[in-house]
Amino acid sequence: MIPEREELEAALQERHGKELQERFGRAVVAVCGLGGLGSNIAVILARAGIGRLILIDFDRVDLTNLHRQQYKAAQIGMFKTGALADNLREIAPYAELETHTVRVTEDNVCSLLQNTDIVCEAFDDARAKALLTNAVLTGLPGKYLVAASGMAGLGSANEIKTRRVTEHFYVCGDGVSEVTDDIGLVASRVTVCAAHQAHAVLQILAGE
Amino acid sequence: MVKINGESLDAAGRTIAAYLAEAGYDVAKVAVERNGEIVPRAEYEEMTFCDGDTAEIVSFVGGG
Numbered sequence: 001m002i003p004e005r006e007e008l009e010a011a012l013q014e015r016h017g018k019e020l021q022e023r024f025g026r027a028v029v030a031v032c033g034l035g036g037l038g039s040n041i042a043v044i045l046a047r048a049g050i051g052r053l054i055l056i057d058f059d060r061v062d063l064t065n066l067h068r069q070q071y072k073a074a075q076i077g078m079f080k081t082g083a084l085a086d087n088l089r090e091i092a093p094y095a096e097l098e099t100h101t102v103r104v105t106e107d108n109v110c111s112l113l114q115n116t117d118i119v120c121e122a123f124d125d126a127r128a129k130a131l132l133t134n135a136v137l138t139g140l141p142g143k144y145l146v147a148a149s150g151m152a153g154l155g156s157a158n159e160i161k162t163r164r165v166t167e168h169f170y171v172c173g174d175g176v177s178e179v180t181d182d183i184g185l186v187a188s189r190v191t192v193c194a195a196h197q198a199h200a201v202l203q204i205l206a207g208e
Numbered sequence: 209m210v211k212i213n214g215e216s217l218d219a220a221g222r223t224i225a226a227y228l229a230e231a232g233y234d235v236a237k238v239a240v241e242r243n244g245e246i247v248p249r250a251e252y253e254e255m256t257f258c259d260g261d262t263a264e265i266v267s268f269v270g271g272g
Contacts, residue, residue, distance in 0.1 A: 037272040124272035126237040133239045133266070137246040152271040165241050165264055178269035185271055 005094045012049040021049055023205050030054035030116040032104055032132055034080040036185050037148050038122030039070035040194035041201075042084060046092035048202060053088070053095060054116055055081050058103040068187035104128070109135040113143070118201050121147035122194070124179070137169055146200045150174040151193035153183040160189065162196045170204075172196035210257045213264055220259040225252040228265070239266045 003011075013021045027050050031038045034057035042053055057080040061071045075083040081099035088097060100112055104123075113119055113136060121132050129147060136145045150173035151160060159174040173193050179185060210219040212227075219227050224247060228235055240247045241264040247255060257263065 033272055035272050122272050124270055126234075126268040126270045129268040129272075130237045130239055133268075134246065134249055137239070138248040147266075147268075148272060149266070149268045150271070152269075165239075165266060166244055166246060169239075169241070169246065171266055175267075176269060177271070179271040190272070 002093055008092075008094060009049075016049070020206055024049045024202070025051040027118070027205050028052040028054065028116045029118045029120065029201055030056065030113050031120045031122055032056045032113075033122035033124065033128075034059075034069075034084050035065065035122065035124055036068040036187070036190035037151075037194045037197065038120065039080070039084055040191050041120050041122055041198045042088060043070050043091060044195060044198035045201060046088045046095045048198070049092070049095075050201075051096060052098065054098045054100070054113070055084055056100045056102065056104060056112060057081055058101060068185055068190050104132055106131065106135060110139050113140060116143060118144040118146060118204055120197050120201065121145060122197070126178075133169070137166070142168070144168045144170070144201075144204050146170045146172065146197045146204075148172045148193050148197055150177045151190050152177045152179045152185050153189065154186055155189070157189055157192045160192045160196055162200050170197075170200045172200065209259065211262045212257075219257045220261075221256055223253060223256050227257065228252065231265075233265060233267055237268045239268075240264075241266070 029050050031042045061075045061078050061083050071083050079101050081101045085097045119136050123129050133147050162172045164170050209216045
């Protein structure tokens with residue numbers, strides 16, 4: 001039995017308080033890249049009662065994603081946008097979801113993200129991370145950007161930090177742990193970083 | 209002196225592009241904050257650091 005919208009809303013208000021939950025419910029947050037960071041960010045934000053999520057990724061679910069990303073074995077081969085939207089609807093049936101199965105470029109970034117309050121940068125490629133960061137912070141004034149850099153390997157989870165670089169720019173991660181041939185992404189450490197990003201989003205919305 | 213990533217450096221008068229090249233950064237992987245604002249990439253070649261500036265180079269590494 002899926003709860004009614006009012007029941008879910010009441011449960012969220014009980015946890016977060018009415019005023020804060022109303023802010024979360026009015027918010028529009030974009031998640032760019034739906035891998036180890038983005039799929040986990042989206043699940044946390046959907047659970048927290050964010051009203052509208054914009055989910056952007058060009059890729060499909062691969063066998064090698066399952067160890068750290070919020071997909072199921074039966075979803076291998078599906079576009080990540082559709083697979084994640086299906087999973088989020090099971091978790092948060094009344095969250096509004098907008099999906100874009102595209103690669104983010106200099107040309108489409110402003111039109112894709114013009115209606116968001118906060119953008120989460122959750123790509124894996126360093127150049128794509130820098131492109132999105134520069135495009136949002138110089139092309140879309142007033143929007144917040146929560147990026148991530150450095151979360152690979154089995155180093156201490158306590159090295160993952162959230163830093164505020166400018167009024168509208170936050171970076172989560174340890175800043176240095178890159179994916180190499182010898183070291184990959186481990187579910188726990190990537191998820192810690194995703195939780196830092198999602199937490200920064202909620203703090204921004206709360207005005208903390 | 210210019211404070212870059214917390215370190216006082218003799219970079220006044222140098223363009224952002226020149227500083228990034230000297231310091232070994234890959235321009236395609238960075239965002240540059242100067243005095244609280246993100247510098248548009250198109251301005252790296254012209255914009256120079258001034259005495260007293262505070263800047264941060266955020267250099268992205270892969271993984272996500």
